[in-house]
Amino acid sequence: MDRLYDVAILGAGVAGLTTAYRLRGRDIVVVEAAGHIGGRTLSKRFDDGSWANYAAQYVSSDKVKVIELADELGLALVPSGYHSDELRGNRGSAAEQAEIDRWVARLEAEMANPRPPSAPELDGISVAAWLGDAPEHVHAFFERWCGQLIFASTIETSLFGLMLLWGDQRTSAFTAEPVPRSNRGDTVFAGGTNTFTDALAKASGAELRSGESVTRVLREGEGWAVISRGPAGERTIRARQVVCALPAPVALAVIEGLPPAKVLALGAIRYGRNVATPIAVLPAGGRGTVAPSAPSRPGAVYNTNGFVLKTPGDIARDGGCYHSYVHDVHARVIWDDNVESIQSGALRAFAAQFPELAGRVHWIGFQRWEHALAQYRPGRQALQDDLEASLEGLHFCGDYVITANMDGAARSGEAAAAKVLASL
Numbered sequence: 001m002d003r004l005y006d007v008a009i010l011g012a013g014v015a016g017l018t019t020a021y022r023l024r025g026r027d028i029v030v031v032e033a034a035g036h037i038g039g040r041t042l043s044k045r046f047d048d049g050s051w052a053n054y055a056a057q058y059v060s061s062d063k064v065k066v067i068e069l070a071d072e073l074g075l076a077l078v079p080s081g082y083h084s085d086e087l088r089g090n091r092g093s094a095a096e097q098a099e100i101d102r103w104v105a106r107l108e109a110e111m112a113n114p115r116p117p118s119a120p121e122l123d124g125i126s127v128a129a130w131l132g133d134a135p136e137h138v139h140a141f142f143e144r145w146c147g148q149l150i151f152a153s154t155i156e157t158s159l160f161g162l163m164l165l166w167g168d169q170r171t172s173a174f175t176a177e178p179v180p181r182s183n184r185g186d187t188v189f190a191g192g193t194n195t196f197t198d199a200l201a202k203a204s205g206a207e208l209r210s211g212e213s214v215t216r217v218l219r220e221g222e223g224w225a226v227i228s229r230g231p232a233g234e235r236t237i238r239a240r241q242v243v244c245a246l247p248a249p250v251a252l253a254v255i256e257g258l259p260p261a262k263v264l265a266l267g268a269i270r271y272g273r274n275v276a277t278p279i280a281v282l283p284a285g286g287r288g289t290v291a292p293s294a295p296s297r298p299g300a301v302y303n304t305n306g307f308v309l310k311t312p313g314d315i316a317r318d319g320g321c322y323h324s325y326v327h328d329v330h331a332r333v334i335w336d337d338n339v340e341s342i343q344s345g346a347l348r349a350f351a352a353q354f355p356e357l358a359g360r361v362h363w364i365g366f367q368r369w370e371h372a373l374a375q376y377r378p379g380r381q382a383l384q385d386d387l388e389a390s391l392e393g394l395h396f397c398g399d400y401v402i403t404a405n406m407d408g409a410a411r412s413g414e415a416a417a418a419k420v421l422a423s424l
């Protein structure tokens with residue numbers, strides 16, 4: 001007789017591992033396609049104690065669920081050392097700024113007027129359509145904002161989505177209610193963001209199967225069968241309940257027999273892409289070994305965060321890592337180029353900005369994130385109930401379910417665990 005787990009969790013990102021942690025003590029298996037656990041919290045630790053993040057890094061003070069979990073797990077959150085405004089770009093000349101400020105005032109007036117998130121005037125309209133015949137530079141300002149914050153264009157972001165992103169990547173679109181905040185300010189995980197997911201995995205006590213890709217999920221008797229493919233071939237896992245913590249398009253592709261409303265909801269979730277090239281430099285006086293080694297595309301953009309995101313501390317003196325990436329609109333241009341070409345482009349962009357550090361680069365990472373951030377497309381909020389809905393013993397979580405950041409992922413994982421506990 002095959003083993004029957006209490007719960008099979010699909011995907012070992014923040015969402016899946018938060019579920020596993022909240023269900024600790026149960027008989028749980030977590031199935032993860034990648035060779036690493038943590039999904040988009042991937043990071044690397046260097047021998048000298050410094051680290052590089054390939055994706056999630058920033059724990060703004062409103063991410064209270066992540067902070068609560070970090071405290072429970074005894075993890076160190078250290079001041080991030082930069083202000084999020086640096087990432088979002090300036091507002092141009094005084095005249096341009098005055099016009100942008102007028103649009104910001106309109107946006108903030110919408111935010112002071114709470115309505116259902118699915119209200120057509122918020123959810124049914126793109127930011128570009130809302131801006132209408134505003135001057136080009138106003139469109140360009142919000143285009144940069146949406147690009148940086150959600151890896152999407154203003155034509156792919158609803159007004160509700162922009163309201164969620166405005167301010168400090170808030171957890172609420174409306175300003176009428178105070179947003180809970182930690183008093184620790186904006187932080188990052190000491191040692192890299194993977195320390196968070198590693199600790200969740202360890203504390204969960206769950207059986208972890210990484211390198212096994214889920215290919216099919218189907219109802220079987222009173223429970224579920226999960227078919228996965230890994231180096232050892234195909235395996236079937238049987239469980240009473242399943243928590244799907246996969247990106248929405250993957251969930252849609254692998255789960256059989258989904259009802260039409262769920263198919264519609266999952267199918268509506270689109271992700272912006274991202275190509276990450278974290279760049280690590282040695283302390284002052286060090287001589288790096290990494291330099292551009294291949295041609296890159298003339299005129300293409302290889303860094304869109306202006307290298308403002310970095311490990312805390314004085315990198316010029318002590319060394320550290322610049323968290324470098326390009327978001328969707330630019331990632332599309334270089335997506336299929338080879339790794340050396342993309343890394344070389346990022347190194348050239350780095351040298352142009354920091355000529356004094358270019359000779360100290362000792363490492364550059366690489367990661368293509370196909371499902372980098374779930375966008376808030378027009379019409380998405382109207383699907384909320386269907387996105388959250390469980391099917392018989394099958395629950396859904398992931399950052400696309402609530403808000404597209406680690407806090408949303410953690411909260412959705414916790415909600416899935418509560419549903420499991422209510423029905424086990």
Ligand SMILES: Cc1cc2nc3c(=O)[nH]c(=O)nc-3n(C[C@H](O)[C@H](O)[C@H](O)COP(=O)(O)OP(=O)(O)OC[C@H]3O[C@@H](n4cnc5c(N)ncnc54)[C@H](O)[C@@H]3O)c2cc1C
Pocket residue numbers: 010011012013014015016031032033034037038039040041054055056057058059063212213214215245246247250254274276325369371372373397398399400404405406407409
């Ligand atoms: C460049 C970048 C920067 C970011 N910066 C921040 C930030 O500063 N702060 C913040 O809060 N958030 C940030 N985010 C967002 C944050 O990383 C995500 O919201 C969060 O980590 C998502 O967690 P998740 O568990 O929902 O998804 P994921 O981490 O994507 O987990 C899903 C898991 O499913 C696995 N999987 C996929 N297919 C299969 C399959 N067939 N079988 C088995 N497993 C499968 C994946 O490998 C993955 O591990 C950033 C994201 C990116 C890309």
